[in-house]
Each structure stands twice: as C-alpha cells, then as structure tokens.
Amino acid sequence: MNAKINNYSGNLIEFRDVSFHINDIPGREVISRVSLSVPVGETVVLLGRSGSGKTTLLRLINAMLLPSQGQVLVEGRATVEWDAIRLRRGIGYVIQEAGLFPHFTVAENVGLVPTLEKWDRCRTAARVGELLRLVGLDPAEFAERRPRELSGGQRQRVGVARALAADPPILLMDEPFGALDPVTRAELQREFRALAQRLGKTIVFVTHDLREALLLASRIVLLEAGRVVALAPPQEFLRLEHPEVRAFAASLETGPGVPA
C-alpha cells in the first residue's frame, strides 16, 4: 500500500520552522521554531525532561496535532495536506503500556491495521504469526490470549508487533519501554535495537532516559522548553557543553542501575 513511501529517499520526515501552541494562543508555546530532518533509515531519539515538548513533536508527525506555524513534511508532503487516516496507516505507533485493545486477542491486536486495510484473512494470519515470532513470542502460545493475560514486557512486544504489522516505513515510539522493570527494559532495548537495524525502519523515539537514547539513537535531539538545544550522534553528544546536556550527563552517573 505504501509503495510510494517505501521508495522515498532523502528526508522522510522534516520539520520546517515548526511552532505549536495550545489552542493557537501565541505565547503558550509548546514547540518553538523547530527545524529538523530525519533521513530514511535513521533512528532519531527525542530526549528531554517531562513537558519539554517531545511527545508533542512526535504527534505532529502523524497529524494527531497540526503545527500552528511552519510545516511538518512526511515524504515531502505537509501533514495538513495528507489524508490523516492514510498518513497514519503508513506510520507505526507504540506507546507506554502499549495501548492494546483489551477486548481483542493478541492476534487481533497485531492484525488491526491489515484488517483495516482489508487484507484477506490468510495473509493477515500469516503476517501476525511472522510478527509474533519476530518480537520473540510463540504464536501457538500467545496468539489467542487477551492483553490482560500477558506480562508488561509481553504486552510491549505485542505493541511493537502491532506497529510493524502493515510494514510501515516510519515508526513513532513514545517511551515504549518506560513502564517496564529495569531488567525487562534492558532486554527489550537490546532486542529492539537489533530489530530496528535489521528492518531498516525510520524511527522517531521519545524518552527521558539518556542511557536509552545513547543505546538506540543514530542521532539524539535534546529538547528544552519546546526548543531543540542540542543535536548530535551519541558518541559526540556527551561532549557537548550545553547546560541541559551536562544536566542529563550528570544523571548518568547518579541514575538508576549504576552502583554508587
């Protein structure tokens, strides 16, 4: 379905001088004059404290929000010009706690977008099996379960499988591993990194955890009060002098999981 988007080369996502204010009231800016390009295949991590605007930035990409000023381009086309439904079907979305539908089985959750896209039953079922194996869940054991019968880590795996179902070129992830225990989180982060590299998806990933950003990012975008204050690949990021970078770097030394 996304032949066009799949073959796109260059900047798959581009922010051009984007501002966003709540109820379009200038002065109440959540996002302030952000410009940013995400080329095909990159994993950009949006890092920042709570309220720095990272989730807002993410939601501007799939037209859940529209910019107050400037333009957000996906595949070279402004989100305001896209049919929002079509745009979103080509973008996988994973959130904290997964947001799985409790009245659907695991298979129905994973097969949601293919079903919406009217794939035939066999093709959907085959795809669901393939995806569950991809995220490390045995289809025979898990396909017919309900989300409440899964652990937090398993739910999150299903969330990732669901986002990948229609093979979207873009994945948006909003603190997907944030609610997991540290051991499970580290496990999923490692597996997800391998998966992302293998699938060649373009990923925008939101987190407030610098450790996670360093592990997953090809570039880290640091946000403070709705502005981009630093932008660098992980190996260079820690050397930056900006005070907010230093504040995050300091959290590494005292952060959870590090022996004092």
Added chain:
Amino acid sequence: MSPSLSDWSFFVEHRAEIFGATTDHLALVVIAMLIAIVIAVPLGMYVVQRPALRAIAMGIANIFQTIPSLALFGFLIPIPFIGGLGKRTAIVALVLYALLPILRNTYVGLSEIDPAILEAAEAMGMTRAQILFRVRFPLALSVILAGIRTATIITIGIATIAAAIGAGGLGTFIFRGVALVSDSLILAGAIPAALLALIADFLLGLLERRLRVV
C-alpha cells in the same frame, strides 16, 4: 402482611388470571425496554461525539425521570396519537422513564475509556466511526448493559401503575386489592412483579458479567 393459607388458596384458584396478567406485564416491559434501548443507545453514541449536546440530552431525560409516574401517565392521556387510555400510552410513559439510565450509562461507558487505548486507535489510522464501533462500543457494552438492567427493574415496578390507565398487567390486582382492602389481591399483583424484577436482575446481571472485558 405475610401470605396466609387463604392467600395461597387464592393464588391457586386464580392462577390462570395471575399468569395472564404476568404475561401482559412482561409484554409491556419488554416492548417499552426495546423501544427505549433503540432510542437511548444510539442517542448516547451520538452525544458522546458531540459533548455540547450532552447537557441538553441528559437534561431532557432527567426531567422525565423527575415527574411522578402516576402524574406522567395522567399527562399523556390527553395527548393525541400517543395518548388515550390503554397500553400504548403506558408504553410511552415507560419508555420515557427507561431512557435516562440507559442514556447515562451509554454516555459514561463510551466516554470513560482508557485514553491510551483511544490514542493508539487514532494513531493507527482508525476513523472516528471505526473507533466508536470497534473500540468504544464493545468496551462500553457492560456499562451500557448495567443501565439497561437498572431501567428494566424500574420499568417492571412502574408498569404496575399502568393499570391505572387501563393498560392491564399486574397492577390490575394491586389497584383492585387497594379498592377492596384485600391483601390477597394486592399480593397477587405484588409477588409476581417482585419475582419478575428479581429474575430480570439476575439474568441481566449474568449477561453483564459475561460482556465485561477487563
């Protein structure tokens, strides 16, 4: 007043009439409930998409609920087409009473859904209609059914008053019993009505639990 031996013999003697009145009563309730569900559930689904309408819809439904039932039956009699004496008027009144609990529960059930689920649904490219019918409605079903259950029990009780405007049902025995100061007659109406309410409560409760998702 507990049923005495004479009450029991009264029941046995008049079992055919009591059974007939119970069937009439049940028919009133079932027809009224079906109409109320057909109106209130879609109305709730419509209102939840347009929050500005919520206060108006709830307000109107609330007004019907505050009118004393005997008075509402009385008010309806002179109204053309729906009014007059008999079953039709009674059904209209019962529908008006049943609307509020169903409408309120439909609205609450549809609006109190985990925002993360709705966010995921929207982000995956479901249309508003798909979100309403495939996500909100199935998740709200047990809450909607709880409203239907409440409304059914209220309707079974209020339907006894319908006898006052000639709609028949178990109220016929009660009104006659009050007029003749006969406990047996009153119980012949009250006991089957109470049993109907208990059975309806139990069966709808079972269904509600089966439909509960989380």
